[in-house]
Amino acid sequence: IKTGFIFDLDGVIVDTAKYHYLAWRKLANELGFEFTHEQNELFKGVSRKRCLEILLAIGKIKATQEQFDSWMIEKNVDYLAYIENMDVSEILPDVPKVLDYLKHKNIPIALGSASKNAKPILEKVNLLSYFDVLVDGNNVTKAKPDPEVFLIAAKQLGVKPCNCIVFEDAVAGIEAANAAGMISIGIGDAEILNQAKYNFKDFTEISLSFLDTLIIE
C-alpha cells in the first residue's frame, strides 16, 4: 500500500474547539473584553501563541513578555481543566468507522495537529492505538498554513506527500495540506473550506467506497 492518511485532531476527531473557546473567552473576560464564537473561527488550526497574539489584538491590549507568558500558561491550565473529563462520547460521529476501515486495510495513519495536548486527548478518547505516527505542536517549528506538520507526518509514514490524504476542519489546515501537495478533505462548512479538494460535513457523509477510491494498492 502506497497511501497514507493524516488526521487533524481538534474539530476532526474530537470537538475540542468549544473548550478552546471557553478558555480563551475566560481570559478575554478577565482582561475586560468579549470574545465571540465568530472570532473563535480564526483560532482553528492556529498555534496557542498565535491565538493569544490575535486575542490581545482583538482586546487592543499591549502585553509585556512576562504577561504574555503567564496568559499562555493560564489559558492552557483552564483548557486542561475543561478537557479533564473528556471521554469516548466526545469522538465525532463515524470517526471510528473510518479509522477501523483504514486499520483493517493496513493503511498507515498519522495525526497532524498544531496542539501540544494531542497525545493526552487521544488517550482520553481511547484512539491512540490507531495512530502509527503522531506529529503535533511539540514537533513543529512552523505552524499551519505552513506544510511542515504534514510533510513530517508523510516522511514518518514513509509515504510520498502526493499519496497522502489529509482531513482538516480549518482553513489554515487545508492550505497546509495543499501546500504539501497532498489531497485535502475539508470536514465542516464547504463554503469556508472551499480550497479543499473534497468537502464533507462530517464523517457520516464519507462512504467506505469513497475511501477505496483514494487508496492506491
Ligand code: G6P
Ligand atoms: C489546534 C486548535 C487550535 C489550537 C491549537 C493549539 O490547532 O484547532 O484552536 O490553538 O491546536 O492547541 P494547544 O492544545 O497546543 O493549545
Ligand code: MG
Ligand atoms: Mg482542527
